[in-house]
Amino acid sequence: MKPIEQLTNVDRAKLLHDLFPKEMPQLIDYYLGCSEYVQAHVEDLKKTWDNPLMTLSVWVRLAEYAEQMIKKHGEKLHKSSRLFSEQLFGGYSAMFTRHWTIQYVTTQQKANRHFTSAVEMLFLP
Numbered sequence: 001m002k003p004i005e006q007l008t009n010v011d012r013a014k015l016l017h018d019l020f021p022k023e024m025p026q027l028i029d030y031y032l033g034c035s036e037y038v039q040a041h042v043e044d045l046k047k048t049w050d051n052p053l054m055t056l057s058v059w060v061r062l063a064e065y066a067e068q069m070i071k072k073h074g075e076k077l078h079k080s081s082r083l084f085s086e087q088l089f090g091g092y093s094a095m096f097t098r099h100w101t102i103q104y105v106t107t108q109q110k111a112n113r114h115f116t117s118a119v120e121m122l123f124l125p
Contacts, residue, residue: 004121009094010085012122016101017081020115024078027104031088032070034100038063054095062096069093098123 002011017024038045042060049056069087070077077084088097102123105116 007122009089009098012085013089013094013097014081014085016118016122017084019118020112021078021081023112023115024084025075027101028070028077028084030104030108031066031097031100034103035063035067035070035096039067058092059096062093065093066096 007015038060042056045056045059049059051059066088073083073087077087087093101119105119
């Protein structure tokens with residue numbers, strides 16, 4: 001195994017899935033809800049968007065992509081760490097899912113403190 005500093009987003013997501021497969025259905029549902037929220041609230045987001053690194057239109061496209069992959073692959077994402085990591089954390093899509101993974105553990109009441117610790121270790125700077 002590579003040192004953590006050398007892990008890509010895909011590697012990190014695959015490891016998280018491998019370690020906590022029972023957490024994946026809820027996390028993936030959360031991604032879907034976030035994707036739908038972003039797409040449904042574009043006008044509201046325009047009023048407050050202040051991310052200098054990314055335009056709102058790019059964020060919306062990332063939300064659309066995440067939704068498409070979740071709907072396309074369905075429960076296969078729950079079972080396959082490879083599919084989960086490659087489809088949801090490959091390339092630019094990782095900006096969306098990485099953000100929402102961190103939000104998930106910081107805003108949701110999670111009983112599994114080990115999952116929260118793993119997300120913090122793998123995805124927080």
